Amino acid sequence: VDALDIPLGPEIGQCCGGRTLLRFTRVTEAVSAALTERMREVEDRQPAVFIFGAGHVGKALANSLSLLPLSVSVIETRREELIGLPDNVSTHLAAMPEAMVSDIPAGAAAIIVTHDHALDFLIAKEALGRNDLAYVGMIGSRTKRATFANWLSREGHGGTLDNLVLPIGGTVVKDKRPAVIAALVTAEVLHAVHRFAVQCPARSGSAPL
Incomplete structure (x- = not known):
């Protein structure tokens, strides 16, 4: 599954409504390195x-x-x-x-x-x-x-x-x-x-x- 489209409603204990879309990416070495670099950039800009x-x-x-x-x-x-x-x-x-x-x-x-x-x-x-x-x-x-x-x-x-x-x-x-x-x-x-x-x-x- 590459993505999940979830309605936010009473069936999952929510009362405000709306939807949320979750996307999934397989974590390869390249993806891990990119995430690590992104986190480092965020920390440097704190x-x-x-x-x-x-x-x-x-x-x-x-x-x-x-x-x-x-x-x-x-x-x-x-x-x-x-x-x-x-x-x-x-x-x-x-x-x-x-x-x-x-x-x-x-x-x-x-x-x-x-x-x-x-x-x-x-x-x-x-x-x-x-x-x-x-x-x-x-x-x-x-x-x-x-x-x-x-x-x-x-x-x-x-x-x-x-x-x-x-x-x-x-x-x-x-x-x-x-x-x-x-x-x-x-x-x-x-x-x-x-x-x-x-x-x-x-x-x-x-x-x-």
Whole structure:
């Protein structure tokens, strides 16, 4: 049988109707190689997410985002915090994480959740210096946002914070448990990378989700 045309109805436990057509191809070496290459191309085009910090929130984010069609990387200054992350998450030990911002591909997301406010500020400054990232978010509060703005001003940074999401995860849900924050931020990131890929396809190396 090369194909099956199946009506979707009560006889197979469906109630919405419609039809589905299934086509079958014998798996030869050539077909297997072509499928493997296609899957590799899909993986290469997945939107990238860089998480700076692998504390409680960083780990929760890595766990949440690793379940999705995303290329996830975690950058940390503390070696021990990189232990136990999902196998499909890339880990990077870096003495100066802010220097890795230039390695982030266009259309990617940068999530800043380190253990040090000063380090957060350094990373965010570098990220906001680019105009080709889909999402730049930092954990914190409105007070931290104001403090960061003042710090940028003293540093002579002439830009605005319009492209910075701070606090990440929004302000409607007040629950601060890492898993809840991760769920909220995951939704923000998915929306942002999809919107960027659709609006700026020439600048994004990823396909819309």
